[in-house]
Amino acid sequence: MTRYAGKKALVVGEATGIALAIAKRLVEGGAAVLLTARTPQQRLRAGAELGSAARVVEPAAVGTGPDHESDVDLLFVDSVPTARPLLPRLRDGGAVVLTASAPSAAAVQALAAELVARGIRVNAVAPGCIEGPGGAGSLPPLGRLGAAEEVARAALFLATEATFTTGARLPVDGGLSRP
Numbered sequence: 483m484t485r486y487a488g489k490k491a492l493v494v495g496e497a498t499g500i501a502l503a504i505a506k507r508l509v510e511g512g513a514a515v516l517l518t519a520r521t522p523q524q525r526l527r528a529g530a531e532l533g534s535a536a537r538v539v540e541p542a543a544v545g546t547g548p549d550h551e552s553d554v555d556l557l558f559v560d561s562v563p564t565a566r567p568l569l570p571r572l573r574d575g576g577a578v579v580l581t582a583s584a585p586s587a588a589a590v591q592a593l594a595a596e597l598v599a600r601g602i603r604v605n606a607v608a609p610g611c612i613e614g615p616g617g618a619g620s621l622p623p624l625g626r627l628g629a630a631e632e633v634a635r636a637a638l639f640l641a642t643e644a645t646f647t648t649g650a651r652l653p654v655d656g657g658l659s660r661p
Contacts, residue, residue: 487512491556494518497528503634509535556641577641580606587651594649603648605640609633610655622656
């Protein structure tokens, strides 16, 4: 599958869960990916899972490399403060997707308004009740916990297919945030 062929993506977050699921789908689709991982064990495991189309580095190394990290098309980060120092690397016309549940709709909209002149879209997924460490106590209305892969699909939709969408915050929480 070459859905993301020719794209460069930077995925900043833990090399587990949602960030790793996003990186896997990007690699499967032909993108070149740079993923951060805190521990050497996480870097080795993620590197083995992703193969040669991805580089897995410690968070401090992002921005020190000469080529792969520059001029990215897609940026996946957990928060607006994490995104800010990486924005100069993002190509005009690119996309930012915030992947933690914390960004408020106002924060997403403010960053989107700031980057609109560069044609950069900014959106967020708001995951909730995801399987794995730190999983929630009660089940959402759908009656099950979600999977990191489900959040990754929503994040990739916002990054690559929702080309006329910016400033949106998409709950991926099994209905927990419904009124």
